[in-house]
Amino acid sequence: MYLTIPQLTSALAVRDLTDPAQGPHAMQELLDGVISRLTQLWDIPATTHRTTGLVATADNYDRLGYAPDDVTRDQRYSRHASPTVMLRSHTSAGIPAVLDSLAPVADPYDRLHVLPGLVYRRDAVDRTHVGTPHQVDLWRLKARGLLGEDDLHRMADAVVDSVLPGAHWRAVPATHSYTSHGMQIDVQTPAGWLELAECGLVRAKVLRSSGLDPRRWCGLALGMGLDRALMLRKGIGDIRLLRSPDPRVSSQLLDLQPWRPVSLMPAVRRDLSVLCGPDMDEETLGDAARDTLGADADVLESLVIRARTPVEQLPAPAVVRLNAQPGQVNLLVRLTLQALDRTLTDTEANALRDRVYLALHEGPVLELTG
Template identity: 30%
Template sequence: MLDQISQIRADAAQRVQTAATMTDLDAARREYLGKSGSIPALRRGLGALPADDRRTVGAAIHEALQTLTAAVEAREQELLDAEPALDTPLDVTLPGLPTGTGGLHPTIQLMYDLDDAFAALNFDRYTGPEISSELYEFDNLNFPPEHPARESMDTFWLAGMEGRSAGERLALRPHLTGASVRYMREHEPPFRFVYPGRVYRNETTDARHERAFYQYEVLLVDEKVPITAGKALVDTILATTFGHPVTTRMRTGFFPFVEPGFEIDMQCQVCGGEGCRTCHQVGWLEIMPGGVPHPNVLRAGGLDPDRWTGFYVNVGLDRLVMMRYGIDDVRLMHSADLRYLRQFA
């Protein structure tokens, strides 16, 4: 029996060492170490041996089993190390694979397009803080103390603001208009500037509303600014967005920070004015407020309203992008869905 074990052990070691592939090695493993293999068969025959021989033969079988198992594992590692990482040899003379290209988010792309258009008109670009205060977002903009926009149902106030007011009461900016006073206090008139950025509202999301979205504000201040200058600002924004003149209408509207104020509507570019989900079936989309800065806002900015006047517009960039690309749900803009974003890469 011991001679048989030695012969099987030598044959198995030879098979394992000469295995050229993982398939060959697996075949050797099954032949000698598998359930029906030679080594387990010897172990099952121990019961037929005399009691005095079982201990010696059993120890020899156990040693052969451990030695062959270690040899199989070592050979397996050698084969894996020698195995090429590629299915076929690498031809270094072939041209490389093209790399993928990224792209700007459509909202950011439109923002840059408008920046370029207004830079050509000699407008400055201003950036302000996203965390602002009640002083800049409401008090300086002529909002009355009881205005509902000051409530938490509309504005995201920072925690711990109870009992505070004015400059000590902080919030995520609900609009960009507060930057107009900041800019006026930091610069000398006349002014021409744009102020793009993200704003935050405590709103229920639907196809037309989001809690965080982008706006683009334009302010022109000079000693004499006709309403037609404001119309030129609107035309610049829409012509840059769509590449062609867009039909608009201006309706009288009330906003605390302008007097007179206007609701500026554009013809829906998704349905061409026929009516669709985006425009609530009316053919028009309220796209921006506008108007002449209120005298109290000019005073808050350190200007004399008897000398200085101007025109202001603030447009929702996400809504313009919806019109530009025919998108009917604003929630797609912030969904991080790669299927959506790859269309603009």
């Protein structure tokens, strides 16, 4: 399941909406506001680190304390280029290099390190998920001083108030491999409580792995998904709109003013019946669908498994018709297709349906729309 060269090239070509060098976007204003709030709160400088999405697997996992058998390492959910190199699954993969750079520091030190950018995942397809979301890691690293849970709560409060001024939030205990006293930050929205970020105190073992003495060094770590943060701030309901070239949409993504709805084109639904391995789920199917659609992937609004039936439970005529094999499962998958800039014709929808079907179906008998 290693990435091919075309897949790797395509992934690295995706525009990073946090990077001013790639054009202006409201996400940059949102991030700048968070950085300014934290540096003013603590009266410290900030350094922003921008690195390629291609990282050492050890930096993405091992040096951040992930266990060898952690499910997040599974190639079904992360995107590996080789046994030792991968597309980062979180912006925290840049932290080991930041910590390494601090080893020679002998003087008192206190700085905010900002690591924004794209991360790469095999994810479900719906209005709130995408295979290349944006994240930011915000790490306050300090030498010759103490940082504790009160500092962490003040950090969380400042981030929430910057992203969603006046919003109510709550802290839910959470466990992370590279922090202690971890918590998930949920914000109250009209749709209920939603996760905005996660944070914690930097673990001593992570500091030690870069040669930093935890008796001298300490830190606060916070990670936040910027797509969701921007969607909540502006009131946007479909993540695909963040990249839409439609002038009615793109003109609204240059600032943080509330979203003014535009009329979207009607959605088209197509159902598929596919045979596949028993470990396939909406994340792996969604990634395969995005990959096969390529430039047309933004037309796929959602992919949902509506039913899952082991071959052994299928009626005998169906097993014969499909030439199904023991151990396979039959999935009923619903595709929702919706172009943001035009109405899809039945012919276009059927052609997209067939492309996805061929990518997902693992049986010898094909049921194409023709």
